[in-house]
Amino acid sequence: MPATASNLRDLHHLHQRARALRDRLASGPKTIAARQAALQVRHNELEAAKKALQEAKVQLKKHEHLLQGVETKIDDYKIKLNQVKKNEEYKAIQNQIAHDASSKSKFEEDILLAFDSIEAKAREVARLEAEVKRFTDEVAALKKQVEEQAGAQASQLRELETAIIDGENTIPESHRDQYRRIVARYGADALAACEDGSCLGCYTAVTAQVMNELINGVSLSFCMSCGRLLYLAEHDVVATRRGG
Ligand SMILES: [Zn+2]
Structure with missing residues (x-):
């Protein structure tokens, strides 16, 4: 998980x-x-x-x-x-x-x-x-x-x-290296919230597939544009729950 x-x-x-x-x-x-x-x-x-x-x-x-x-x-x-x-x-x-x-x-x-x-x-x-x-x-x-x-x-x-x-430790082993690389690159902002369909690290719209991944939460998603590790913004999580 x-x-x-x-x-x-x-x-x-x-x-x-x-x-x-x-x-x-x-x-x-x-x-x-x-x-x-x-x-x-x-x-x-x-x-x-x-x-x-x-x-x-x-x-x-x-x-x-x-x-x-x-x-x-x-x-x-x-x-x-x-x-x-x-x-x-x-x-x-x-x-x-x-x-x-x-x-x-x-x-x-x-x-x-x-x-x-x-x-x-x-x-x-x-x-x-x-x-x-x-x-x-x-x-x-x-x-x-x-x-x-x-x-x-x-x-x-x-x-x-x-x-x-x-x-x-909650990051799966398979993604640790990728995570380390973006931490080395972006420091404290290696992670970014995805809000209203956009990465808040680079303000680029994420693809529908990434959005689905974020909503389903089955695997980790990285921004295709800046490479940051994405997570669903708080109010988007709430909206998703309401929608589903
Ligand atoms: Zn980004």
Whole structure:
């Protein structure tokens, strides 16, 4: 006695549920990998921001050094100013002091700007540090969740696989090879319902002979067009019973 429409329908559903579980099991690690890649991007941004802050501090040191230099120079000129006798020499030194004083105010301005820049860059580092921390926690929580779900999903999948093997035992030995071939080709959709005279796998009308086979249920029927193992759709089974 070959498998009934109801056996085959159940087998089809088991295959579909197993596929959905396999898809979910595969998608978890992919999601984690994507989040980890996004985390790495933020890590890199943080490293770049830290480097920029370091450079801004070096820049500040340079400006402070320049300021110190020009201040020493001005002090030296002021001492000289007290020592010179000639008026023109006095004037020349005064000009020099005026020139250096303008450099000094420029350096002072640079220092203020450098302080602002350091402050802004330090804020950016703090912001990115908080973001990396939050992201790291999120990825860890997601990983934990996916791993926990994966355990339950894997045991559910094992149960389904056992049920599929049981379901396959209803397929007559003579058709097993053909069945294996279409499973290899179509996976979970190796079976298809035949509804209103059409295969729902490829939407092609089945022949009258196949329809008769399905109604009589004496042997297994495969779609002539796509090769899927056919079973009568639920409402067609009911209609056939009513008709007969
Ligand atoms: Zn078909």
